Amino acid sequence: MTSGTPWGTEVARFDVKRYGCLDADGTARGPLPDFAHDRDRLTALYRAMLLTRVFDEKAVALQRTGRLGTFPSSLGQEAVAVGLGAAMRPDDILVPSFREQGAQFWRGVRPLDLLLYWGGDEQGSNFGGPVEDFPICVPVGTQAAHAAGVALALQLRGEQRAVVCVVGDGATSRGDVNAAMNFAGVRRLPVVFVANNNQWAISVRRTAQTAAETLAQKAVAAGIGGEQVDGNDVIAVVARVEAALERARSGTGPTLLEALTYRLADHTTADDASRYRADGELSAQWRLDPVARLRAHLISAIGWQSDDEQRLLSECRDAIDAAAETYLAATPPEPTEMFDYLHATLPEPVRHQLDDLLANVARNERGHHDG
Amino acid sequence: MTSGTPWGTEVARFDVKRYGCLDADGTARGPLPDFAHDRDRLTALYRAMLLTRVFDEKAVALQRTGRLGTFPSSLGQEAVAVGLGAAMRPDDILVPSFREQGAQFWRGVRPLDLLLYWGGDEQGSNFGGPVEDFPICVPVGTQAAHAAGVALALQLRGEQRAVVCVVGDGATSRGDVNAAMNFAGVRRLPVVFVANNNQWAISVRRTAQTAAETLAQKAVAAGIGGEQVDGNDVIAVVARVEAALERARSGTGPTLLEALTYRLADHTTADDASRYRADGELSAQWRLDPVARLRAHLISAIGWQSDDEQRLLSECRDAIDAAAETYLAATPPEPTEMFDYLHATLPEPVRHQLDDLLANVARNERGHHDG
Amino acid sequence: MAELCLVEAVRLALERAMADDDRVLVLGEDVGRLGGVFRATEGLHARFGPDRVLDLPLSESIFCGVGVGLAAQGFRPVVEYQFMGFLYAGLEQLASHAARLRNRTRGRLTCPMVVRAPYGGGVHAPELHSESYEAILAHIPGLRVVIPSSPRRAYGLLLAAIADPDPVVFLEPKRIYRSVTEEVVDDGRPLPLDRCETIRAGDDLTLVSWGASLQETLVAADELAGDGIEAEVIDVATIKPLDTATILASVERTGRCVIVHEAPRTAGMGAEIAAQLADLGVTSLLAPVQRVTGYDTIPPLLRLEHLYLPDVGRILAAARRVREFA
Amino acid sequence: MAELCLVEAVRLALERAMADDDRVLVLGEDVGRLGGVFRATEGLHARFGPDRVLDLPLSESIFCGVGVGLAAQGFRPVVEYQFMGFLYAGLEQLASHAARLRNRTRGRLTCPMVVRAPYGGGVHAPELHSESYEAILAHIPGLRVVIPSSPRRAYGLLLAAIADPDPVVFLEPKRIYRSVTEEVVDDGRPLPLDRCETIRAGDDLTLVSWGASLQETLVAADELAGDGIEAEVIDVATIKPLDTATILASVERTGRCVIVHEAPRTAGMGAEIAAQLADLGVTSLLAPVQRVTGYDTIPPLLRLEHLYLPDVGRILAAARRVREFA
């Protein structure tokens, strides 16, 4: 009796590539993309990263002194957000997670808007500038479906525009993120999913999220393109997001771009990462700091001086300080706002509740029983 | 000015293989696995597939004559269900979808049980035999999470057992199926996911479910093994599920096994597939019929005779007819059963509702207002 | 003018809305070539093509999310869930996003989306094909919830739902998809999304119901009339916002009320209506409000389903209790 | 005997249950080394190890499903959702499977699972961190719903929930996680899962509440006492099954009732309680039952949140309305 096994043939094959332009010390690994030879472009990218860092510092300080709600710093991840923001055209649409302040600023959301938002005023999501962009999304990963819907809208109208959707490494475990990518694949929607892999989802390590060697390979399940990019290398991020957007707009299909970076901050101001992560890991990662890397590159590539640095830094500080002052001086929202945007017109039965609110406000103002 | 792109290196690589043993005409493509040289084993597999086919026919007939509820035939897919059932050990655990009657019968669920179930009596899911097996699952794909949970239980107890979870091709689009496979990957749970790819999810073609070239590659996202098997080739199904179960039990990790087959029937008795699928497609697929294929193999490999065939067929018919008769003669469930299994003990407040039910039953029996 | 059944009226409203406004899209499982498992979208794919009638991959968790994206971009997606039992997976998107987009962005982005689902029991279908949890949806701020109970109301309410600038959940009582017919004029006229409809006048008792249960309620009203008791019958139709005024005015007049729904009793919409009657109507109530509902149990499979759903006998028994209350 | 705050009592109950029964597992996001974002599982990972305290990948849609599998196999999973706002994604598994497994299999497989989630507003957290939809859960047949409002009740009710042979949703009022402390004896004694607790006696008025709102309710009761009005205060605690008898007995005595909860008003549990009072108590009610609730709006971000949640002023105003009702 002979013994055999079923006969197997290879029917499909995939690989994942990782892209980068700069080494950790800012040295170019090879010829850089055109835009990286443009001094203004480079300094604009650097400025945006610095502004983001200064903003995050300020926001954390405001939170620590009780003047802002819980806040998620993007310290160490500035190159991902700024890079993807810079790669987008103004009429592309950003569907962010909650840690892409760098991208939002690039696209015209003001620091003031985000302070209002994290300070607890919905007006912060009523920003000018990129008025079609989605607001910050709190339930992790749920924005991926929105991105697919927005991209479908662009496709149905035959527009040459695309969507960038950002999700965290943790979010890639969410079923709906996978489902949204799958749907995007089916219709070849003009969307780029950026997996902002900062190695942690609060206290859960990237390696505990999935046995997949890369997050980029989640694309394989959806039948879309997937690749990794060094997320601490803003030049590479810009280049790869631009290329993916080009594919998206031209109908070649969606891409999942995994940006490898690291969350140098606590998860949010409500977190204390020292409870779950070793100091050594953090200091090793500081050596890959994207801001320092681009600065090093600027120094060697365009002769960036410490004067330039100082000027830029104080310019950023002034801008953020001014935003903070305006924020702190802003009039609080009217109580009635909580009813004003429930529906286009307030249904009659809810009107009684609005009356109740007003009566309560009046009572409180008379000084009674302020709950 | 030189222009370049980011420098890319390959960081991961995957492939998907397809396995088969028999050609469409039943000829072995190469040496067969040991079990396929065992006459009793082969006829047992054939009998199980035939029994399933006869059962499906009977169930459809009962439904057409108003004596059964909506029913999903597995016509054309018998090799997948029987093959995976036969590959399992008795103490493995099956977490089925709703079209695996062939696997359930193999494992000891009686045709009567399934008739009771599809006839609208929950007792049909209170089967003896494989008492740890999950019942039929109606919400598509939701069973994948159960399978992960059961597999986790087996792993935590250190048992040498594994779980087989079946999902349809449509179900592979469900986010939770992807999430469950991902979780299984993280913990290397002892579970085999079988994607029963019958090419259709009601009226939606496999190609409209996903841009992925294979469903097997959904495994890549989860970091688990993935492969295809010819699902109309019961020998290959048994062999590949056995191998996957071996890996699962030994801690090597989960597998997603895509079984390629075809739904020769309507989706259910409530469906009319001629509305959305061409006759030509159907007749082409009939040429791949798994029952005919195994019969052809039996004829050449073990000298299966038309006598043998007739004897087996009438044995199967008798068994199913007997089950149908018992089913039709079964006493209907007691009305109070709808309260008996709500919780281990009925909460006091619901007792009034039970009283109301009893009063209503009494009223109805007196012949009044039978709703 | 044609006699249509309820599901045909749904189809007609969809066709009319799509013809009048090409921002209207239909999305769901099997809504395309098949025309939906209940044929509610029959012919739409042929007429409007695959870019306006889209079969989605089988992934209910993102349907409403895709709808949110489309709606924010100015489309008017009508998303079908094949059965309400499979809408649970859509609740996260509905509650966390669809219902909140306008408020979250202070009106910058909005969500004019309709979510349709056949709901309710009594069609001898498998498990989880008979859900009826309108109360869960009504509890979620920012959603409107509508349940038509006749072809004409289905037509007018669905047009209104599609035209509404905010998300509306539109639940279709599948038990009466084909059993109730009436003439429906295809005039493109929406019905108000905040009005109960009094479908039978009476002074002795108010019967409040919606969806398929309205049929048994009307039969009960006829039986009561045989005993000389004139029941007013109100079809709630717009579950949220709830037209309390109409119900209250009736109960103030009759002093007695029975609410009938097939959803489980605890925290069902019957509770909300009864509570509002109690809030406002304590002075006029002559008897405690009765609720005839599905039980707080798992809806049984088809052998026992008829005993789970409110039937005429239970409605009559409740009506007699409120009548006889001293 | 130690003074514990509520979240410490939760932690203690978990530790006790895990020590006494190794079928008890804890699963969720960040429940491991971090000990939960509110520290409800602090130290459990260190004591019981990673096979009993499991950090799950971030995929809420499967948490309850994994729990169903474990529970069917005889484990007693305690699944944490980090915030109730993220439990929407778990509702499909809860409603379609956890709540139904015993019934579906006629007792062959069962689901002794606890789902824990911090719930409610007032902690100045981001959006969707203040949900309070206990009524939605209570509407789903087959689930028990429990809300402790003191450390002792948290300890005893959680032990009972874990010991219960069926699924229990255990909602923890995070606003008072640390603000309320009392002595908790670690005696392993469960509290009944079907009993309201009367925490203040009074004859003039019944105040019914649960969760964090009980704090404002008690302050209101004190203020009323200053005016010579003695309010009875009932902590509902077990939202489902609802101990109607205790509430009814009180309201029959006082004739007046105010229900306070922070969830939206429409189809909230306040409606169910008010409806039951109306059903059964029409003869004894001296005034319409009042509900003081969250509004039927999206809970505002932190700047306005305090005006959304029921405060002492609103409770007092309602109490005065029922008192002064002629």
Ligand SMILES: Cc1ncc(C[n+]2csc(CCOP(=O)(O)OP(=O)(O)O)c2C)c(N)n1
């Ligand atoms: C659906 C959902 N579950 C849980 C949370 C609580 N939470 C906020 S952020 C976070 C981790 C997210 O990790 P990742 O996706 O990697 O993004 P990162 O925070 O690292 O940017 C969690 C669990 C949430 N906001 N939404």
Ligand SMILES: Cc1ncc(C[n+]2csc(CCOP(=O)(O)OP(=O)(O)O)c2C)c(N)n1
């Ligand atoms: C969550 C959910 N959505 C929709 C349905 C209705 N439905 C029943 S079977 C089916 C198609 C399933 O396709 P597939 O997974 O390929 O399995 P098959 O029916 O082909 O065996 C659908 C949409 C359901 N039962 N559950």
Ligand SMILES: [Mg+2]
């Ligand atoms: Mg992360």
Ligand SMILES: [Mg+2]
């Ligand atoms: Mg299929």
